[in-house]
Amino acid sequence: MAQKRKTDPAGVGSASAPVTADKVLATAMKMIEDDGVEAFSMRKLAAELGVGTPTVYWHVGNRDELFNKLIEEITDQFGRIMPEGDTPPERIASISNTLLREVRSRPQLVALSSTQGRGEAIFTKAQAVLAHEVTASGLHGEDAAFAVATILFHLGGFIVLEDALSPDYRVRGAQVWAQRDTEIDEAMSIRLQQQVDLDRIFRFTLDAILESVLGNQKPCDVCGA
Amino acid sequence: MAQKRKTDPAGVGSASAPVTADKVLATAMKMIEDDGVEAFSMRKLAAELGVGTPTVYWHVGNRDELFNKLIEEITDQFGRIMPEGDTPPERIASISNTLLREVRSRPQLVALSSTQGRGEAIFTKAQAVLAHEVTASGLHGEDAAFAVATILFHLGGFIVLEDALSPDYRVRGAQVWAQRDTEIDEAMSIRLQQQVDLDRIFRFTLDAILESVLGNQKPCDVCGA
């Protein structure tokens, strides 16, 4: 964004910069991190690199290919997830929370994979670790696979929706509150129109899934069994 | 798409078509239904209507305003949801399933509200009905509001993620299956690489939420309480 000079865009003092595919990807990534996906264009990228537009195409292909490469790069950069906790539910929750944190620290990934129709890119990295942990909890075969898929979908759905929410909704809560006729108490109505505690919803749903999917690993509340 | 003639684009036999705001919205909606949001452009819309591009702007404002109007129009068209079933969980599940079906029958809405950053538009129509039903189940105040938000987020997250998934993932399942070292049984691995049963995941998670949120309305499995 800042520099427009044609020569030496990297700040390297040497001769005319040798543009590589990696350089192109890195620059594109930085531009998207700074100004978002919508502001990005192939022409701006070329300008930032100090080369003609066709050069970009020569190195990384077209827009779609470039974006897909970026998605892979980001998911690869995700750390090896180390589950913490003693019980399987704790360890699985730990995986989910870690990935949620990592994805949130790279908001571009969500926007990127949404525009590319590759929403599953968000949770691919958690799959293997999760599968391992689910197996350790005593599930096998189809049951285990279903448990993994359910947890991943909760994670992915939450992330994508959170990204898609309007800023208005995030700070103001549910605005459209039709049908005054139905008997809803005041406290509830007020709460609904306030800011939503996204993290609490995430953890609560995850707990509900885990309790349901891992069977009765927890004692029954009523009978104390 | 088909007709390109400048006069009488509506097929009405009378004089030069009187373009109204409603007419513009309807035509835009049809174009998006037929060819998707990505293929849509203000210029194509004008051409389809048989008018100059500025005319479209005069009637419905710019692209963003047009899209937001379309989102509101679609959500308004959602039928009044009539919950079915005898118990609160059944009735709440009925609401969720109905809305999921209605949203799926209008895939443009999801794409539209995603591009506009208005993801909550997907579930706004279900809010009131859901709040009523949750209240009927015995929850009040903050608890009830939290339950509503949790159910809505599950619904919205699922829909947005489903829309964002790559066709590849939908038919082939989890491709990237790293870390062969971890002990995962064969049956599980095979299952994970097959097509995911989205609807089953949706229902299962919803049930888990309901069970957790509505308290012990169901007998305990172990002790039979």
Place this chain on the structure above:
DNA sequence: ACCTGAACACCGTTCAAGT
């Protein structure tokens, strides 16, 4: 009040041509 031609400032992508 409603509509137009023409322009401005952008896009993604390709192609022949250069070194």
Place this chain on the structure above:
DNA sequence: ACCTGAACACCGTTCAAGT
């Protein structure tokens, strides 16, 4: 192998001008 100028076929948006 790497890079360019120039073009093609698009965009969204606006503005002065018409009726």
